[in-house]
Amino acid sequence: MNRPFPHAEIGAAVAALQARLGERAVTSDAVRDHHARDESSHAARKPDIVVFPEATHEVAEIARIASAFQVPIVPFGAGSGLEGAAIPVFGGISLDTSRLDAILEIRADDMIARVQAGVRRQALNHHLRDTGLFFPVDPGADASIGGMVATGASGTNAVRFGVMRENVLGLTVVLVDGRVIRTGGLARKSSAGYDLTRLFVGSEGTLGIVTEVTLRLHPIPDAVSATAGFMTLYGAVAAVVDIKRAGIAIGRVELLDEATVAVIGRRSSLELDPLPTLFFEFHGDAAEVAVLSNTVSEIIAENGGTNLRWLREDAAARALWDARRLAPSWLKAERLGAVSRPSDVCVPVSSLADLVAETRADVAASPVPAYMFGHVGDGNFHCLFVYHPNDPAEEAEAARLGDRIVARALAAGGTATGEHGVGLGKRRWLEREHGSEAVAVMQALKFTLDPLGLLNPGKVLPEPTTLAWPDQLASSF
Amino acid sequence: MNRPFPHAEIGAAVAALQARLGERAVTSDAVRDHHARDESSHAARKPDIVVFPEATHEVAEIARIASAFQVPIVPFGAGSGLEGAAIPVFGGISLDTSRLDAILEIRADDMIARVQAGVRRQALNHHLRDTGLFFPVDPGADASIGGMVATGASGTNAVRFGVMRENVLGLTVVLVDGRVIRTGGLARKSSAGYDLTRLFVGSEGTLGIVTEVTLRLHPIPDAVSATAGFMTLYGAVAAVVDIKRAGIAIGRVELLDEATVAVIGRRSSLELDPLPTLFFEFHGDAAEVAVLSNTVSEIIAENGGTNLRWLREDAAARALWDARRLAPSWLKAERLGAVSRPSDVCVPVSSLADLVAETRADVAASPVPAYMFGHVGDGNFHCLFVYHPNDPAEEAEAARLGDRIVARALAAGGTATGEHGVGLGKRRWLEREHGSEAVAVMQALKFTLDPLGLLNPGKVLPEPTTLAWPDQLASSF
Structure with a gap:
């Protein structure tokens, strides 16, 4: 570096x-x-x-x-x-991109927004407040839309509304030589040619620079939130599987381990038992939620859940989701002067309970504090290691445990990163996840669109990016 | 050719x-x-x-x-x-691909299926019958899963479950030189590297040969169907916009013009008024549908809808959706010895009523019979021209009117093909839809993955595929 x-x-x-x-x-x-x-x-x-x-x-x-x-x-x-x-x-x-901050067009009937890439997601949703619509993808931070395109962001409600990939209809992209292309369009779907939009989503600025984004909007749903503690992590995950297979409209479902629940309990006014806990949001009006709540109660009881609490007041639901959003910063603040490093694996949901349990055993045997929580409906799971940056032993331990999580996720057919992106930290896992032939195809695409390797060099693809590395290309240009 | x-x-x-x-x-x-x-x-x-x-x-x-x-x-x-x-x-x-017909794995808890590319969608759904799950993408025909990947298929229930792009988790692809790559994986979402899966979906065999597909499955929903006639096409489209913005869970919604309704009325036992008509499917059990039916009734009445009929018997609902599926063949059979050519544009839904009305004016002034119907929830609209193949004047007229539809759709920010693919028929529209710079990027990708142009030559990209045409490459190989 x-x-x-x-x-x-x-x-x-x-x-x-x-x-x-x-x-x-x-x-x-x-x-x-x-x-x-x-x-x-x-x-x-x-x-x-x-x-x-x-x-x-x-x-x-x-x-x-x-x-x-x-x-x-x-x-x-x-x-x-x-x-x-x-x-x-x-x-x-x-x-x-902060001055690329124009909201270019809202087409409420089409549930479409066009924005410049530097628009922040909260600004967009504030702008939409009188339409009954919102842009759902919510990574927690007040990220820019362009950044969310770049990393393929998602968050708590992807289980319901999908990830960036599914909510971007089109892009304006500047190529490395200054050519400007437009991908996608205003239609909800298209089979017209190669899907350039999805090629740029998640490419982290290594293939082109996104300057404008056309987004799908959604009606703001009626929603009711709930919490439930479980005797075991397995039970919590099994309940989510059963609720999904029953076809119940989950808006969000978050798993939090006991350690995370304890910190949230101390920092918020939420009533939580010291157990592995699920935070739920179900969509529907009061009458619809009344219909589904019996099924949900049964499934939770069958899986060792206790104290299912419905938060019927808006203020209580807001407090719940604020606590979820703030949890990573609260957890980091548990240790003065510490920094945090989150894992971001995503696995098929049937593998999640084993992965979490094995990781918990690792954590229990380690001196570095760690907390587990995740978007369990998608199988996306974060383990936040909180370590002292000036203590090389602690940093190495956090890295070692993080590597074990990724290795387990890949063994289960999962991914090293569900929503944070590859960036610097996950590059060395790319070949193990996709195989060297698929990574060679990615490198060929990179070389096609950025032959000198000028676009965000050192990111996403493992080094050396065989074809794209400038030193090796001197003779061909 | x-x-x-x-x-x-x-x-x-x-x-x-x-x-x-x-x-x-x-x-x-x-x-x-x-x-x-x-x-x-x-x-x-x-x-x-x-x-x-x-x-x-x-x-x-x-x-x-x-x-x-x-x-x-x-x-x-x-x-x-x-x-x-x-x-x-x-x-x-x-x-x-018909002997690539193995269903490789069903993971019911993960709602995932892995199949070889030649498996037909009805065979897959038959195989799933005891799981409570199904693969929803339904283009009408009993297509192969690989073919549906190739064209980026969708159909009546894409408004609810999404198109192929959103229901394919991963692929096995054979490259032109015989290398085999695996894209995606079993995780519901990933930000790990370039999205090769979506690059191959919709590429119609021009970038690689798909041999295995990992699919998302969904719980079979409870559903209630309904029909409503409308005084005007505008009213029908406006009702769909209002229902979508109200956040009501539409499973399917199909628009049919009077001419199509007349043929369906003659060929089926359905009770339909001779009006522009919507076929609906709403998801939820009886109690949930009772909750939403009041809102739906109000919205339909506000938009000039009449005779909202709920089909509460399974047999009646089946007859409705069978009629919709069979309609294209019934329409073609209206003229002995005729062939049919469907347009397949998709536009933002607010542009749909104008597009349909302008097309109807064209059709009214033309000697070639034509019928209009479409997946109105997505803005995807088919106009089926039924002409005699040995009458060059009729064929030219069908082509001329089809071109006018595409030109109008592109002017509205839409696409030349929502779900049928580019194939041979839509190649010459690609530059007009995406711009020459974006098509040049597609050609560069094609050249990267298929430098000799051996994979399904003459499809998708406009001719000459500047970089990929073998004649021009003789010197570089």
Whole structure:
């Protein structure tokens, strides 16, 4: 890391960007430092310059300058990523999308929004407040829509509304040479040609720079929330399987282990038993929820659940989901000066209970505190290790246990990352997850769209990116 | 069309395939003729040989033989396609998937099925009958799962369960050189690397040959069906918009124009008024449907709907959806000796009423009979032209009106094909829909994965496929 990028003419690129963007091309230490990190514990690295484009054509000009001087270009949204995707590990240009903040169009009847990539999800939902519609994907942080496209984000309600992939109808993308393409469209579905939209979703800025996004919106559902404690983790997971197979409309379902429940109990006003616990949201009005609540009660009782509590007041439900959203920061704050590292595996739900139980045994035998919670309806599970960053032994232990979780998930047919993305931290797992032939195809696609490897180098694909690495290409260009 | 493929050594390829596959490599006229066409009116063209592989490794061997002798390879599933994707327009190898018919694994708790590509959707659902689960994507025909992957199929219940793209978790794909890759996995979601699964879904065999598919299953819902006539097409579409925005769980909603309703009325026992009509399916048990039926009744009345009829008997509901499924063949049978050509545009739903009304005006002024119906919840709309194949004037008129529909759909931000695929018929619209830069990216991807252009040549991308056309590449290989 922190190597200079081969053949980059940084000085010339900086001068060209400053000439073009004036005050919106910044080299101050403070601004570069702000763009050197995200919310992860990956090592910071300052970019050489930060640019603040306001329109797609400006992004295209920046890409042409980056290509001309062979300088890396790394998009930066809200900085809320958890795998270092926005860290410019080879320096170069940090492309800050915060001024790409226009909500371009709301088509309420079509339940479609078009936004620039820097729009934050909370701003979009605030803007939608009078329409009865919302954009559901909710990774917790107030991420930018472009960042959520880049990482293939999801969150608590993906079990109901799907992940970014399923909620993006189209994109405007700037290619590395400054060409601008539009993918997808306004139609709800299409079989017209290759699905370029999904190729860019989850590509973390390594194939192109997303500047505009067309999103599906959804009606805000009536919802009733509930909590239930379980004698065993197995019981909690089994109850979720049974509820899903019964076809009941789960809006969200989160699993929290005893350690997490204990911290939430201390920090919030929620009444929770010291047990593995499920937080539920069911969709429907009062009458519909009355219909399904009997079935839910039976299934929970059959699986060793106790104290099913319905939170019929809006304020109580809000407190529940606020607690879920704040839990990671509360857990980190349990240890003064500590940092946290979350695993993000996702497995078929029938494998989840074993995975959680085996991980709990690991954690119990380890000196590093860890907490487990996850989007159990999708099989997506986080184990948050809270360790002291200046204690190499603790850091190594957190890494070792994190690796064991990933290895177990892959053995179960799962993925190293359900929603955080590959970034820096999961690159070395990619071949093990997909096989070397599939990764070779990904590398070929990368080379096709970014032959000099300028777009967010060092991310997603394992190093060396065989075809795309500039050193090896010197002769062919 | 019907040109020979440049550099192809057909005789050597046929000999190699016969040596390898014995009786499962067939050159008889009858079998070749069966693989010369699909359900469309595109011109038939016989392959030179038809092969019937039984396993992925056999498909890989076939691909290696095709590559060695530069012979085209065209997958053939059920032959139920509507845009000619399975027609081997340059001859070569027709790869029939009917013996790739194993259901490999059902994981009921995970609601996942793994199947070989030749499994038919009805066989899969029959196999699932004791699980309470089903695979929902239903294009009407008893298509093969591989064919549905290839075209990005959907159908009446996509409004509820999504299209193929959203119901495929992973694929096994044979690349043109015989390498085998696995994409996706068993996890419900993943952010691990580029989304190769979605790149192959909808690529119609032009990027690789799908041999195995991992599918999402869903619980079979309780459902209640209904019909309603409307004073105007606008009213029918507006009612659907209002029901969707109210967040009501629509399982299916189909729009049928008066002409289609008249034929269904004659051919079935359904009681239908001679009006633009909606066929509905709502999901929920009797109590839940009782809750939503008041809202539905109000919305329908507000939009000029009349005679909302609830079909509470299973037999009545089955008759309704059988009639919808059979309607295209009934419509075609209205004219002895005629063939039919369906448009397949998809637009944002707010544009649908105008599109249908303008098309109806076209049809009213034309001598060629036409019928309109569609998956209105998705904005996907078919106009079926029923013309005599030996009457060039009629055929030209059907083509002219079909073109007008596509042009209108594209002007509204929609797509030339919502679910039938590009095949032969929609290639010339691709640049107009996506722009030349996006199509150039598709061509670059095609060239990356199939540099000699052997995989289903002449499909999807407009001709000449600039980079991938073998003539132009002679010097670089």
